[in-house]
Structures are given as C-alpha cells and as structure tokens.
Amino acid sequence: MKLHIEHHTEYTYSWPVIYSIQHIRLTPFKLPNQKVLKWEISTPAKASHTLDHFGNKVTHFTVNQSHQRLEVTSRGVVELTPLVGGYLHDQADPVNPLVFSGATPLTVYTPDMAQFSSFVADSHIPFEARMLALANAVADRVQYKTGSTTVAHTAADAFENGEGVCQDHAHLMLACLRAHGFCARYVSGYRFSEHAPEHASHAWVDVYNPDKQAWLSVDATHRCLADEFHCRLAVARDFTGASPVRGVRSGGGEERMKVGVQISGI
Missing domain, CATH: 3.10.620.30 (C8orf32 fold)
Structure with missing residues (x-):
C-alpha cells in the first residue's frame, strides 16, 4: 500500500504575533514495514531538524517578525506493508x-x-x-x-x-x-x-x-x-x-487553528 499524504495546518491570530517558535512532528518513521519514498515539510521560516529523546524526527523553526497567520504543510509518499500479528x-x-x-x-x-x-x-x-x-x-x-x-x-x-x-x-x-x-x-x-x-x-x-x-x-x-x-x-x-504541531508565541491574542489532511492510495 502506497499512500500520498498531505497535512496542512494554518494558525490565524486576532492580533499580530511578535515572535513564535514551532516544533513539528510530521515526518513518518523509517521502519521495516514503513518506507518513506519522499517527504517534505514547508515552513514560513528556515527550519532545522533533530531527533527527540523518543526517536521522533522534529522540525524546528522560529518566526521573529510580526505575523497574524502561520502555515505548515507536510506532504509525501509512504509505502506500508502489513505488520505480522500487529x-x-x-x-x-x-x-x-x-x-x-x-x-x-x-x-x-x-x-x-x-x-x-x-x-x-x-x-x-x-x-x-x-x-x-x-x-x-x-x-x-x-x-x-x-x-x-x-x-x-x-x-x-x-x-x-x-x-x-x-x-x-x-x-x-x-x-x-x-x-x-x-x-x-x-x-x-x-x-x-x-x-x-x-x-x-x-x-x-x-x-x-x-x-x-x-x-x-x-x-x-x-x-x-x-x-x-x-x-x-x-x-x-x-x-x-507526540503533538504534530506545538509551539510558543508572544502576542497574537485569540488563536484559531484549521487542519486539513488528504490521503490517497496510489
């Protein structure tokens, strides 16, 4: 089973955000039953990547200019095979x-x-x-x-x-x-x-x-x-x-989040 996955997250704020740091856990594991054929994450600022203490790949980025909207999109193709007995x-x-x-x-x-x-x-x-x-x-x-x-x-x-x-x-x-x-x-x-x-x-x-x-x-x-x-x-x-998107910010007032996930078999 090959899946094309696209995950779009959009934050909007009632007031400008002065500064924000985001931590993204949206990269699939590479496992014997899960092959990542291609994957990319689009962020509004230059990102870095690390592994956390549980072995998850985490994408980090900082936005240090005023903004009232923030978008993160991850997309790619993953090939999955059955687990033996789960x-x-x-x-x-x-x-x-x-x-x-x-x-x-x-x-x-x-x-x-x-x-x-x-x-x-x-x-x-x-x-x-x-x-x-x-x-x-x-x-x-x-x-x-x-x-x-x-x-x-x-x-x-x-x-x-x-x-x-x-x-x-x-x-x-x-x-x-x-x-x-x-x-x-x-x-x-x-x-x-x-x-x-x-x-x-x-x-x-x-x-x-x-x-x-x-x-x-x-x-x-x-x-x-x-x-x-x-x-x-x-x-x-x-x-x-394990939260897909998590961060902290300064300013912004009320926050609204919109998430869309599209998955199709190919």
Missing part, C-alpha cells in the same frame, strides 16, 4: 520500555478505571487477545464524537463522560494498561480508509510484550491491531510529546 519487529528503540510505564497528567488512572480493565492482567488469556479485548472495552465505554473533547482533557475525563475521539481512546487505554503494570506508549499518525469522506490525524497505542520483547500496536478507535493502513509519525508517553 507486532513491530526489528525496531531499535532509543529508550527502555520502562520509560512508558508511569502515568502522566493526561493518563492518570482511578480505582474505577483499574477495575474496569482488571481482566487485562489475566496471564491465562493470550496477550494479543487481552489487548484487543481492552481496545473493544475502551471503544464501548467512550463513544466517538468529533469535537467532544480538547487536547487538555484527560483519560479520566473521557472515562467519566463516555465520549471522545481517538486521542481519548489512546489515553484511556494507556491509563488502563499502566494501572496494571504494562509499558505502553502513545502513537500519533494517520489511518487510511478508502471509504472515509475526509481524513485527520489519528492516535493509537503500542503495548510492550516482554515475552516477545516487541511492541504490539493496537487501535482502540477501530478495534483492531495496526495494519498496512496505519502510518506512524511519533511516539511519546501521551499526546503532549
């Missing part, structure tokens, strides 16, 4: 999986959440079956509803309110897994569907299987293991460290 093999991780075992402010778990997911600790059930059962439980508990939450909402918020988006599914699954001692990380990226009227950034979870010493990639929103339709951009302990 596992990421032959991946050199820059950090120990234990880094992903502790709760974060967005993934703090409650006793009710731990009880809700208690079955995931039953080692008599095959690992993959437990993770898919949790994905289904999370999707049942939190009904998908566009615009029902913001990036500031936590796993506990989604659990109590019963609605959210893919980011909330991922955060709730992370909270449940960490409540029972699993190492699990947030994944940002895209999922292609020929039948989707429009596409958007997506989020799912990797959970570490110590018996196989490999990460199992699970999509709670679609109740499945990751496959050749999932394109990976970044991993982190939660959304905060």
Whole structure:
C-alpha cells in the first residue's frame, strides 16, 4: 500500500504575533514495514531538524517578525506493508520500555478505571487477545464524537463522560494498561480508509510484550491491531510529546487553528 499524504495546518491570530517558535512532528518513521519514498515539510521560516529523546524526527523553526497567520504543510509518499500479528519487529528503540510505564497528567488512572480493565492482567488469556479485548472495552465505554473533547482533557475525563475521539481512546487505554503494570506508549499518525469522506490525524497505542520483547500496536478507535493502513509519525508517553504541531508565541491574542489532511492510495 502506497499512500500520498498531505497535512496542512494554518494558525490565524486576532492580533499580530511578535515572535513564535514551532516544533513539528510530521515526518513518518523509517521502519521495516514503513518506507518513506519522499517527504517534505514547508515552513514560513528556515527550519532545522533533530531527533527527540523518543526517536521522533522534529522540525524546528522560529518566526521573529510580526505575523497574524502561520502555515505548515507536510506532504509525501509512504509505502506500508502489513505488520505480522500487529507486532513491530526489528525496531531499535532509543529508550527502555520502562520509560512508558508511569502515568502522566493526561493518563492518570482511578480505582474505577483499574477495575474496569482488571481482566487485562489475566496471564491465562493470550496477550494479543487481552489487548484487543481492552481496545473493544475502551471503544464501548467512550463513544466517538468529533469535537467532544480538547487536547487538555484527560483519560479520566473521557472515562467519566463516555465520549471522545481517538486521542481519548489512546489515553484511556494507556491509563488502563499502566494501572496494571504494562509499558505502553502513545502513537500519533494517520489511518487510511478508502471509504472515509475526509481524513485527520489519528492516535493509537503500542503495548510492550516482554515475552516477545516487541511492541504490539493496537487501535482502540477501530478495534483492531495496526495494519498496512496505519502510518506512524511519533511516539511519546501521551499526546503532549507526540503533538504534530506545538509551539510558543508572544502576542497574537485569540488563536484559531484549521487542519486539513488528504490521503490517497496510489
């Protein structure tokens, strides 16, 4: 499966921004099952590139002149092949999986959440079956509803309110897994569907299987293991460290963001 992806982000401000710094995580990983055939990121100022401590490629740029509009566009072609059983093999991780075992402010778990997911600790059930059962439980508990939450909402918020988006599914699954001692990380990226009227950034979870010493990639929103339709951009302990576009600014007043994602199979 070859995908042509274009991701356009536009910020507009009610007052001029004097100075801004942006950090962009919009470059797909190079993996055995994910080949980046071509990729470019267009920014309004000269950019530099680094790897963060999770191994994500980060594009940085600074705009130090007055502006009321800022645009970032990433585009390219990625070739994806199926994962074997949802596992990421032959991946050199820059950090120990234990880094992903502790709760974060967005993934703090409650006793009710731990009880809700208690079955995931039953080692008599095959690992993959437990993770898919949790994905289904999370999707049942939190009904998908566009615009029902913001990036500031936590796993506990989604659990109590019963609605959210893919980011909330991922955060709730992370909270449940960490409540029972699993190492699990947030994944940002895209999922292609020929039948989707429009596409958007997506989020799912990797959970570490110590018996196989490999990460199992699970999509709670679609109740499945990751496959050749999932394109990976970044991993982190939660959304905060994997946000596609993140920055700070001086001035600007009210901010509005418009995001458009186009994905086509070629």
